[in-house]
Amino acid sequence: MENKLTKIDIIMSPNKFEELKDELGKIGISGMTVSNVLGCGMQKGHKEIYRGKVVDIYLLQKVKVEIVVCEVPVETVVETAKRVLHTGEMGDGKIFIYDVKNVIRISNGAEGRDALQYDYKKE
Amino acid sequence: MNSINGADSAFIILSTVLVMIMTPGLSLFYGGMVRKKNVLSTTAKSYAALVVISLQWILIGYTLCFGKDINGLIGGLQWLGLNGVGFEPNPDYSATISHQLFMLFQMMFAILTPALISGALVERINFKAWIIFILLWATFVYDPLAHWVWGVGGWLRNLGALDFAGGNVVHISSGVSALVAAIMLGKRKKLETITPHNIPMTLIGAALLWFGWFGFNAGSALGINAVAMYAFINTNTSAAAAALAWCLCELMYRKKITCLGIASGAVAGLVAITPGAGFVTPMASIVIGLVGGAVCFFAVTIVKQKLKYDDALDAFGCHGVGGIWGGIATGLFATTAINPAGANGLFYGNPKLVLIQLLAIAVTILLSVVVTFVIMKVINLITPVRVSSEVEQTGLDVSLHGEEAYGGLNI
Numbered sequence: 001m002e003n004k005l006t007k008i009d010i011i012m013s014p015n016k017f018e019e020l021k022d023e024l025g026k027i028g029i030s031g032m033t034v035s036n037v038l039g040c041g042m043q044k045g046h047k048e049i050y051r052g053k054v055v056d057i058y059l060l061q062k063v064k065v066e067i068v069v070c071e072v073p074v075e076t077v078v079e080t081a082k083r084v085l086h087t088g089e090m091g092d093g094k095i096f097i098y099d100v101k102n103v104i105r106i107s108n109g110a111e112g113r114d115a116l117q118y119d120y121k122k123e
Numbered sequence: 124m125n126s127i128n129g130a131d132s133a134f135i136i137l138s139t140v141l142v143m144i145m146t147p148g149l150s151l152f153y154g155g156m157v158r159k160k161n162v163l164s165t166t167a168k169s170y171a172a173l174v175v176i177s178l179q180w181i182l183i184g185y186t187l188c189f190g191k192d193i194n195g196l197i198g199g200l201q202w203l204g205l206n207g208v209g210f211e212p213n214p215d216y217s218a219t220i221s222h223q224l225f226m227l228f229q230m231m232f233a234i235l236t237p238a239l240i241s242g243a244l245v246e247r248i249n250f251k252a253w254i255i256f257i258l259l260w261a262t263f264v265y266d267p268l269a270h271w272v273w274g275v276g277g278w279l280r281n282l283g284a285l286d287f288a289g290g291n292v293v294h295i296s297s298g299v300s301a302l303v304a305a306i307m308l309g310k311r312k313k314l315e316t317i318t319p320h321n322i323p324m325t326l327i328g329a330a331l332l333w334f335g336w337f338g339f340n341a342g343s344a345l346g347i348n349a350v351a352m353y354a355f356i357n358t359n360t361s362a363a364a365a366a367l368a369w370c371l372c373e374l375m376y377r378k379k380i381t382c383l384g385i386a387s388g389a390v391a392g393l394v395a396i397t398p399g400a401g402f403v404t405p406m407a408s409i410v411i412g413l414v415g416g417a418v419c420f421f422a423v424t425i426v427k428q429k430l431k432y433d434d435a436l437d438a439f440g441c442h443g444v445g446g447i448w449g450g451i452a453t454g455l456f457a458t459t460a461i462n463p464a465g466a467n468g469l470f471y472g473n474p475k476l477v478l479i480q481l482l483a484i485a486v487t488i489l490l491s492v493v494v495t496f497v498i499m500k501v502i503n504l505i506t507p508v509r510v511s512s513e514v515e516q517t518g519l520d521v522s523l524h525g526e527e528a529y530g531g532l533n534i
Binding site: 015016018 | 312313316513516517518
């Protein structure tokens with residue numbers, strides 16, 4: 001049976017990143033790509049004050065977490081992210097889910113499911 | 124204009140501004156070591172000291188420190204609001220420079236000292252609480268302590284304790300108070316993941332501190348004389364020796380020498396030489412620096428990890444520990460050959476001085492611990508000292524100050 005590869009993007013507020021990383025580690029996800037991004041959605045931003053002049057800040061700083069999973073169920077990742085990031089307010093973030101055609105590990109040429117597995121016995 | 128000496132005055136004016144720039148320099152030193160989201164709040168704490176203490180000093184601070192002695196414990200209020208502080212020299216403290224200049228020079232020390240404490244409390248202390256803290260701390264720790272050590276009639280001074288430029292008054296007091304406040308405040312969340320966000324900024328701050336310290340130490344001679352020159356040489360030498368020692372420790376411990384290490388080592392050396400700058404020989408200052416750098420490295424790298432307190436930017440590790448070593452070192456290495464107005468230390472045949480130094484250090488620690496504890500408790504009754512968990516996670520710059528340090532997000 002072909003193992004399905006899925007990419008999960010989480011766009012979130014920067015202040016909960018460390019917590020999310022810990023929780024993802026607990027469900028077996030240790031590899032991820034994290035970037036600083038700017039974004040806006042329903043959240044209208046916040047106001048800042050420079051020498052008395054109020055400035056509307058529209059694009060807000062967010063963090064984008066990109067994960068590709070095979071063994072770990074997608075639902076588990078989504079539930080974990082929702083649990084950590086949910087406040088009910090605007091600005092909690094969004095999760096995007098994509099299909100992935102292939103994954104290749106450069107160091108040993110492994111592909112697909114094997115490229116995502118870390119062989120702990122080898123240590 | 125009878126006894127005022129132009130050269131001495133020019134030198135002390137220069138020293139005054141050299142010490143002044145150390146406070147903004149400190150804000151850079153500290154600012155680079157915190158996370159980006161907290162750099163402005165860190166900076167604000169040092170500038171707050173500049174603003175608040177500049178006013179507190181001329182209103183009440185100066186007279187409490189240097190006013191006419193009351194029972195060896197505190198100065199009187201005759202100079203409240205600079206009343207009577209005129210151009211003419213005050214021979215009790217400085218015969219050749221204006222009384223007003225002496226007051227100004229001392230002000231810069233009073234400003235820097237509370238700012239040092241902020242290093243232990245960054246990234247989680249409320250700004251309002253900080254303002255109240257420095258006001259109370261300056262009045263109830265710094266002012267009495269400066270009187271005891273430097274004031275005419277002060278009881279530690281009368282006992283013969285030596286503190287040339289503020290090892291006790293500035294560094295031990297601020298370092299120990301910082302530790303107490305940091306423990307009471309609690310650790311930052313996710314401590315293991317916190318890294319400095321701008322080390323070049325820290326290095327610029329360290330440069331300003333080293334530069335300004337020449338005013339801090341050499342200027343404490345209050346004139347252009349041999350003691351000032353020895354203090355000048357000792358200051359630079361100790362800084363260099365301590366930086367070397369710290370780096371060697373880093374090499375042994377971590378196999379790599381870091382810029383942050385060089386800067387921290389230099390600061391530790393500057394702290395360590397402060398109480399003895401005008402009393403010891405340049406060769407002694409090499410030893411003082413080497414030991415100071417190593418001891419502070421140990422305090423910061425090993426003791427802090429073991430005892431798990433969050434002295435965020437090592438206010439205690441560098442200033443407290445460095446100041447304590449410096450005070451003891453003064454008791455070992457002081458010699459009247461360098462400064463006839465000082466005393467001889469253990470290595471010059473006088474074991475008594477070390478004991479007096481230890482007493483002064485113990486008294487400083489006791490005062491700092493007790494009063495800081497009380498101040499923190501009192502403030503917490505008025506306004507919460509620690510920020511909420513959300514504010515801490517979002518960052519103090521945006522939450523408390525409504526400001527983003529690096530231009531916000533411009534696209």
